[in-house]
Structure formats: C-alpha cells, structure tokens
Amino acid sequence: MSFTTLNFLFFFAIVFWGYYLIPKRWQWIWLLVASFVFYAFSAWWALFYLAGTIALTYGGARWIDALEGKRKEAIKNCPKEEKSAVKKKFERKKRGVLAGVLVLLVGLLAFVKYTNFFLDIGFKLMGGEGESPALSLLVPIGLSFYLFQNIGYLIDVYRGQYEAEKNPFRFALAISYFPHLLQGPLDDYKAVSTALYASREFDDSLAVSGAKRAAWGFFKKLVIANQAASICNPIISAGGGYDGLSVITCMVLYAIELYADFSGYMDIAIGCSRMLGVPIAENFRSPYFSGSIAEFWRRWHITLGTWFKNYLFYPILRSKWCSSIRKGLKKHKYIANTLPNVIALCIVWVLIGLWHGANISYVLYGIYHGGFIVLETVFAPLYDKFHKKFPKVQKNVFFRMFRVVRTFALVTVGYYLFAPAAISLTKSLILSTFEWEWSEFVSFGYYNFRELLVVLFSTAVLVFVDAYGCREDRLPLSAWVAKQKAPVRYLLYIALIFSILLLMVYGGEAMFAYFKF
Amino acid sequence: MKRFFVKSVSILLCAFFLFYGMTALLLFGGPKAFAENYQQGYIYQYRALERAEGEKIVTVGGSNVSFNVNTDLMTSLTGIPAYNLGIHADMGYCYVFEDVEPFIGKGDKVIFPLWPFTKNDYGSTLIWITLEGQPDLIGNFISRHPVEALTSVGSFSLKKLYALTAGKFADGLKAKYGDETAWGYKASSFDPETGNMTYVREEPVSPYGVMLLNKFRFTPNNLSGWYVSYINGFIDRCRAKGAEVYLTYPTIMRESLAMTEEEIESYTSFAKEQFHAEFITDFLSVCYEYEDYFNIPTHLNSAGMDKYTAALANGLRNAMA
Numbered sequence: 001m002s003f004t005t006l007n008f009l010f011f012f013a014i015v016f017w018g019y020y021l022i023p024k025r026w027q028w029i030w031l032l033v034a035s036f037v038f039y040a041f042s043a044w045w046a047l048f049y050l051a052g053t054i055a056l057t058y059g060g061a062r063w064i065d066a067l068e069g070k071r072k073e074a075i076k077n078c079p080k081e082e083k084s085a086v087k088k089k090f091e092r093k094k095r096g097v098l099a100g101v102l103v104l105l106v107g108l109l110a111f112v113k114y115t116n117f118f119l120d121i122g123f124k125l126m127g128g129e130g131e132s133p134a135l136s137l138l139v140p141i142g143l144s145f146y147l148f149q150n151i152g153y154l155i156d157v158y159r160g161q162y163e164a165e166k167n168p169f170r171f172a173l174a175i176s177y178f179p180h181l182l183q184g185p186l187d188d189y190k191a192v193s194t195a196l197y198a199s200r201e202f203d204d205s206l207a208v209s210g211a212k213r214a215a216w217g218f219f220k221k222l223v224i225a226n227q228a229a230s231i232c233n234p235i236i237s238a239g240g241g242y243d244g245l246s247v248i249t250c251m252v253l254y255a256i257e258l259y260a261d262f263s264g265y266m267d268i269a270i271g272c273s274r275m276l277g278v279p280i281a282e283n284f285r286s287p288y289f290s291g292s293i294a295e296f297w298r299r300w301h302i303t304l305g306t307w308f309k310n311y312l313f314y315p316i317l318r319s320k321w322c323s324s325i326r327k328g329l330k331k332h333k334y335i336a337n338t339l340p341n342v343i344a345l346c347i348v349w350v351l352i353g354l355w356h357g358a359n360i361s362y363v364l365y366g367i368y369h370g371g372f373i374v375l376e377t378v379f380a381p382l383y384d385k386f387h388k389k390f391p392k393v394q395k396n397v398f399f400r401m402f403r404v405v406r407t408f409a410l411v412t413v414g415y416y417l418f419a420p421a422a423i424s425l426t427k428s429l430i431l432s433t434f435e436w437e438w439s440e441f442v443s444f445g446y447y448n449f450r451e452l453l454v455v456l457f458s459t460a461v462l463v464f465v466d467a468y469g470c471r472e473d474r475l476p477l478s479a480w481v482a483k484q485k486a487p488v489r490y491l492l493y494i495a496l497i498f499s500i501l502l503l504m505v506y507g508g509e510a511m512f513a514y515f516k517f
Numbered sequence: 518m519k520r521f522f523v524k525s526v527s528i529l530l531c532a533f534f535l536f537y538g539m540t541a542l543l544l545f546g547g548p549k550a551f552a553e554n555y556q557q558g559y560i561y562q563y564r565a566l567e568r569a570e571g572e573k574i575v576t577v578g579g580s581n582v583s584f585n586v587n588t589d590l591m592t593s594l595t596g597i598p599a600y601n602l603g604i605h606a607d608m609g610y611c612y613v614f615e616d617v618e619p620f621i622g623k624g625d626k627v628i629f630p631l632w633p634f635t636k637n638d639y640g641s642t643l644i645w646i647t648l649e650g651q652p653d654l655i656g657n658f659i660s661r662h663p664v665e666a667l668t669s670v671g672s673f674s675l676k677k678l679y680a681l682t683a684g685k686f687a688d689g690l691k692a693k694y695g696d697e698t699a700w701g702y703k704a705s706s707f708d709p710e711t712g713n714m715t716y717v718r719e720e721p722v723s724p725y726g727v728m729l730l731n732k733f734r735f736t737p738n739n740l741s742g743w744y745v746s747y748i749n750g751f752i753d754r755c756r757a758k759g760a761e762v763y764l765t766y767p768t769i770m771r772e773s774l775a776m777t778e779e780e781i782e783s784y785t786s787f788a789k790e791q792f793h794a795e796f797i798t799d800f801l802s803v804c805y806e807y808e809d810y811f812n813i814p815t816h817l818n819s820a821g822m823d824k825y826t827a828a829l830a831n832g833l834r835n836a837m838a
Contacts, residue, residue, distance in 0.1 A: 006664055020518060202518040211525060241730065449687035450679045490528060497532035502675055506668040 117358030217267025562712030579606030641669030797832030
C-alpha cells in the first residue's frame with residue numbers, strides 16, 4: 001500500500017483511532033496486525049518473505065543468545081587455563097550461526113534481486129547475442145530494507161550490544177512496523193522496539209506535530225515530486241532527443257523530484273509514527289545544502305549510510321587484512337592510515353551502488369560518489385592545510401555558496417547514471433546535453449510552462465523550509481508555526497491542504513522512487 | 518483526543534469546502550477556458566451519439582479514430598449512419614468505452630482498432646478539461662469513478678486558473694515558436710454536428726525522419742489477461758443488446774513498424790484466438806506509406822483517412838454479408 005493513496009488514509013485513520021481506543025496492553029499487537037495487513041496490500045505472497053526472514057533472524061539471534069549464555073556458564077565452571085579455549089569454542093559457534101543466517105538472508109536478497117543481473121553478465125561474457133536468459137522472480141516491495149533491519153539486529157545481538165528479543169511477535173513488530181517497512185528509515189532496533197512496546201496515552205501535541213509533518217510529506221510527494229516527474233520522466237525515459245538546455249533542466253528537476261519523493265515519504269512515515277507516539281529515525285537533513293559529497297551522504301539517506309558504516313565499513317577497517325596493511329606500511333604513516341580507508345570506501349560504495357538495484361548504472365553511480373569521497377579522504381591533509389592557512393575562507397558566505405552549488409552540480413551529474421538506470425540512455429542523455437537549440441528549449445518551456453511554474457513555486461517553499469530548519473541556532477519552521485496564534489495556525493494548515501488538493505498530481509498507486517530498491 | 522478529532526476534521530472540512538467550492542465554480546461558471554480546445558471534439562462526438570437514432574456504426578478509440586475515420590464517408594459507403602468516439606488516447610480507453618456503452622443498441626456495429634491499454638487507463642486531467650461546463654458528463658464521471666474524479670479535479674482547477682492567467686503568456690510563446698493548433702488540434706477541426714474531423718490535411722507535416730523516430734511493436738504480451746477479458750466483456754455486453762463488435766488494426770506507417778513478418782503473424786493469430794469478435798482487416802493492409810500520414814505515424818492525412826475508412830467499410834460489408 002502506498003502512502004499516497006486514499007486506501008492508506010482510511011487504513012491509517014482506523015489504525016490511529018483504534019490504537020488509542022483499545023486497552024493499552026493490546027496496543028503493540030494492534031500495530032503488528034496493522035503492519036502485516038499494510039504489507040499484504042502490496043501483495044499477499046510477499047508476507048511469506050517478511051514472515052520467513054523474521055523467523056530466520058529471530059531463530060538465529062536466539063541461538064546466538066543461547067550460545068552466549070552457555071559460554072558464560074561454561075567459563076564460570078571451567079578451570080582458568082581452559083577459559084580461553086572455551087571462549088574461542090563458543091565464539092566459533094556463534095560466528096558459525098551468524099554466518100549461516102547472514103548467508104541465508106543475503107543469499108535470498110541476492111537470488112531475488114540479482115540473479116537476472118548476473119545471468120545477463122554471464123550471458124554477455126560468454127558471447128551471447130540477443131535477449132539474455134532471465135528468471136521471472138517475484139521481488140517483494142521493501143525487501144532490501146527489512147532484510148537490512150534483520151541483518152543489523154542479528155549483528156548487534158552477536159556483538160552483545162543487547163539481548164535477543166524473546167517474544168517472536170514483538171520482534172516481528174520491530175521489523176515489520178509499517179511506517180518504516182517499505183522504504184526505511186533503517187531504525188536502530190533497540191530504540192524503536194522500546195518505543196513500540198510501551199503503552200501509550202494519547203498526546204495531543206505529538207498528534208498535531210505528526211499530522212503536520214505527514215501533511216508536509218504529502219505536499220512534497222504529491223505536488224513537488226509528481227509535478228517534477230511529469231516534466232522530466234518523459235525526457236529521461238526517452239534518453240534524450242531533446243536539446244541540451246532542456247536535458248539540463250530536466251536533470252535539475254529530477255534532483256528536486258528525487259529529494260521531494262524520498263524525503264516526502266520519510267516525512268509521512270515519521271509523521272504517522274509520531275502520531276502513534278513512536279519516534280523513528282530522521283533520514284534527511286537538507287542534503288542539497290551540503291558543501292561536499294561526503295557531507296551530502298551524511299545528510300541524504302542517513303540511516304543507510306549509518307548502516308553501511310556500522311556493519312560494513314568499520315568491520316572492514318577492523319579486519320585483520322586492513323590491520324596488516326597498517327602494520328606493513330608503518331613507516332609511511334599517511335599511506336598506512338589512508339589506504340585501508342580507501343579500500344573500505346571502495347568496497348562500501350560499490351555495494352551501495354549495487355544495493356540500489358541490479359544494474360551496472362547503479363554500480364557506476366556508487367563508484368561515482370565513492371570516487372569523490374575517496375578523493376576527499378586522500379586530499380584531506382591538503383584541505384586542512386589550506387583552511388589553516390586561510391581560516392576566513394571557510395566562513396565566507398560566497399565560498400560556502402560556491403561549495404553548495406558545486407556539490408549540487410556534482411550530485412545532479414550523478415543522476416545521469418541513476419535516473420535512467422540504463423547505460424544506453426545515460427549515453428544519449430549526455431550526448432543531448434551538448435546539443436543546444438534555443439528554440440527547442442523555448443518550446444520545451446512553453447509546453448511545460450504550467451508544471452514548471454508549480455515546481456518553481458513549490459520548490460521555493462521547500463528551499464525556504466529546508467533553509468530555515470538548516471540553521472542550528474533556530475527551531476524548525478514547524479516549531480515556529482506551533483507558536484503562532486490559533487487562527488494563523490489554522491489558516492496555514494488549511495492553506496497547505498488546499499495547495500495539495502490544487503497542485504497535486506495524484507497517481508493512485510504511483511510508486512515512490514525508492515520502492516524499487 | 519476528542520479535541521484533536523474535532524480540530525482536524527474541521528480543518529479538513531474547511532480546506533475541502535474551499536477547494537471543491539472553487540472547483541465547482543470553475544467547472545460550471547466563469548469564462549470557458551477550453552471551449553476552443555481540441556478536446557471539445559469529444560463533446561461534439563458524444564452529443565452526436567446522443568442524438569443518434571436507429572442502427573449505427575460507432576468507431577471507438579483514441580486520436581486514431583478522429584484522425585483516421587471519416588464518418589461522412591463511412592456513412593455513404595455503408596449506408597448506415599456512422600459516428601466516432603475518441604479523440605485522444607490519453608483520455609483513457611476505459612473512459613471512452615464506458616461512455617459509448619449506453620448508446621449501443623440493437624443492430625449497431627461497433628468498430629475498435631485494437632490498441633492495448635491498462636486497467637488504470639483514466640486520463641483524468643484530459644477528461645476534466647473535456648467536461649468543462651458539461652454537468653451531465655461530470656455527473657457520469659463522478660458517479661462512475663468518485664475517487665478518480667475527486668482526486669484529479671484539482672488538476673483541472675489548476676489548468677483553468679493557468680489558462681485564464683499565465684497560460685496566455687505561454688500561448689504567446691507558442692504562437693511565436695510554432696503552433697500545434699495548425700495541425701488540427703482545435704475545436705474548429707471538427708464538425709460540431711457530427712464530431713467528424715473535417716480539418717483538411719493535405720500532406721505530411723512532419724518530416725519522414727521525424728516520423729521514423731516513433732516505432733511501434735506489438736506482441737502477444739500486450740494483450741494481457743485483464744485486457745482481453747475487458748474487451749471480451751464489452752463485446753459480450755454489446756452482443757446481448759443485439760449489437761455486433763468488429764475489431765480492426767490501427768493504421769501505422771509501415772516503416773514505423775518495428776516488427777518482423779513472423780512477429781506480425783504471431784501477434785495477429787494470437788489476437789484472433791483471444792477475442793470473441795471478428796477482425797475486419799488484415800494488419801498490414803491498413804499500414805500505408807509516408808505520403809498518407811500527417812503529423813505522427815498513426816495519424817493519417819485527409820487522403821489516408823479516406824483510404825482507411827474505405828478499408829474499414831469494405832471489411833465491415835464483407836463481415837456483414
């Protein structure tokens with residue numbers, strides 16, 4: 001079920017009122033049932049994937065926990081000289097269980113999502129011509145999101161960060177909780193589960209603030225993202241055939257569309273969850289105001305970045321392999337510190353690219369962004385020297401603006417790979433970019449004049465809201481609104497709903513861009 | 518909780534009241550923004566069907582009906598009054614089928630140039646533009662698809678507000694840099710009495726190379742289970758009323774077909790197996806050369822239109838014989 005459907009509005013109204021009207025001890029069960037119903041709306045068969053992966057992770061985590069208990073017991077009762085051997089034995093067993101479950105989870109993701117990709121590569125490498133063989137596999141919506149939640153939880157239990165959840169249904173709720181099920185955020189298990197299992201009284205301020213946040217999310221998705229999509233999607237899917245200025249405009253619009261789409265989804269998810277009294281993680285922090293690509297990724301899809309950092313980047317850095325590099329290059333301190341970072345970054349960014357989809361374009365997209373981050377890592381000492389020498393430059397408004405515009409331009413160029421998700425289309429879009437024809441651009445302008453006006457107006461509102469909330473010395477705009485007198489507040493709410501109704505492109509079951517990942 | 522409920526419902530009601538009130542005003546009152554629009558052709562066709570009495574031929578579809586079927590010629594070749602309903606594929610085939618069905622009666626012949634579409638096929642924005650100032654048709658649409666209608670009507674309000682204000686600026690640019698209304702995309706291209714496209718199109722306006730940019734390929738996969746059952750359902754319902762549905766293929770510029778002869782054979786034989794109605798033309802027999810087309814490879818010029826109409830009339834006569 002997509003958030004931007006009437007079905008969802010009815011569904012959420014029932015869940016919301018039901019949640020506060022039923023006895024408190026049933027609240028978490030109510031949410032669990034609601035989450036499964038929500039997921040069943042996407043496709044009933046997808047429930048098997050969800051339930052299967054939850055059962056597998058739950059079993060694995062409980063097993064690891066049991067082994068940990070046995071280890072403690074065995075160490076307590078064994079002679080001192082055997083303690084190390086016992087510890088190692090149980091550690092091996094735990095690692096075996098972890099590896100086994102991870103292989104199954106990652107294997108499932110790889111099989112469902114990447115089989116055809118690798119079949120295609122294999123077919124072409126073997127000199128095959130024409131259409132590659134392909135399996136017709138059913139890929140459930142949100143699979144990679146909830147698999148990542150499962151994997152994160154399992155690794156945390158293995159690391160002893162918390163005990164495995166004993167109640168399988170409570171665990172199932174933390175994974176399947178509908179606001180974060182399909183597109184994240186990839187929540188921290190401990191934080192979200194604690195909030196989910198608590199009994200709640202209705203809180204008027206949370207409900208109001210959640211409803212505002214959700215309404216803002218609807219505006220972003222239905223108005224900004226969908227209007228921008230109506231202009232740029234035909235050009236992207238045609239892969240050019242338009243003049244350069246139109247293509248550049250289209251790519252900038254795509255950048256706006258993607259941000260409004262994904263962050264709009266997050267706003268709806270966070271808003272709805274807040275109405276239920278459950279805080280979930282923020283996933284965006286005005287990413288297009290970033291001064292560098294690395295900063296961009298600290299502000300864009302934050303929880304995915306954190307996930308990769310916690311469960312891949314740091315483990316690689318801490319691996320024996322990287323340690324041996326550091327030891328081997330002891331004499332060259334800079335290289336010894338930088339090289340393991342670069343290796344870890346390269347692996348992580350190829351995988352982030354691949355995570356987006358089984359497509360070489362996404363891999364290249366990951367490499368593109370990873371490349372800039374590697375460059376930033378490699379040249380970090382130079383930047384530091386420069387800024388120490390010219391400390392005023394960094395604080396200069398124009399320099400800051402230059403960095404923001406440059407980063408936005410680099411991110412937008414990256415969308416040439418990301419948006420069409422096909423190398424042939426990327427190629428023709430790039431070629432079209434350099435063919436400028438003023439009259440064609442004007443005709444593109446007047447054919448899309450109305451949509452452009454709407455996008456321009458609504459993006460201006462978006463930029464204002466983001467810029468306002470960006471300043472650390474200021475409260476977000478929603479807090480400012482909350483302080484206003486009732487008539488002003490109500491007028492603003494009515495204006496927001498009115499604008500959504502007037503300016504939206506309602507696509508029924510129109511998918512959010514990140515559903516496919 | 519009660520306070521929150523009352524507050525939120527009141528705010529929603531205020532916003533809805535304001536919005537739908539303004540929309541109703543724009544739909545029924547004020548200066549008409551789309552009276553000269555190409556979509557007006559649909560209203561001419563619909564009203565002509567409404568007035569029709571006795572046995573008739575009705576061709577349904579998208580713009581390939583308006584641009585390609587000359588109802589005057591069809592009437593004179595078959596001796597049966599002919600009508601079109603369809604001016605733009607983006608209005609949605611489902612909508613057109615739903616509109617035509619109440620007018621089908623005993624002895625009628627319905628022709629459909631087989632064009633695949635999906636079950637979400639409702640081009641609400643175009644539908645609303647078409648329905649400006651047509652209370653009965655607005656009522657029909659809302660009663661048939663309340664969700665579709667109420668969630669999409671905002672786009673109409675926006676379009677009308679735009680057309681009456683900033684749209685005039687874009688129209689100025691259009692006039693300066695090229696005007697598509699010169700290609701027949703205007704209300705005056707249609708005969709208001711019959712809805713027949715009378716706009717004279719003498720020769721192709723798009724260069725051959727531009728026409729070739731559009732490629733068409735149909736495969737049995739285009740004829741999904743839902744689509745086949747939808748069309749068959751329509752055929753069966755018409756038959757139950759004593760009418761007959763005939764299928765044909767849309768005309769497509771031959772060089773724009775991205776299909777081998779084997780693929781055409783496989784597609785057409787699959788189509789013949791699937792539907793409960795007879796095909797009155799062969800696939801390739803209605804695919805002509807560049808000279809017969811107008812602006813895109815599925816829109817004929819006036820000479821091409823007469824050729825296609827004659828082919829349909831001939832096919833229909835053979836089928837009826």
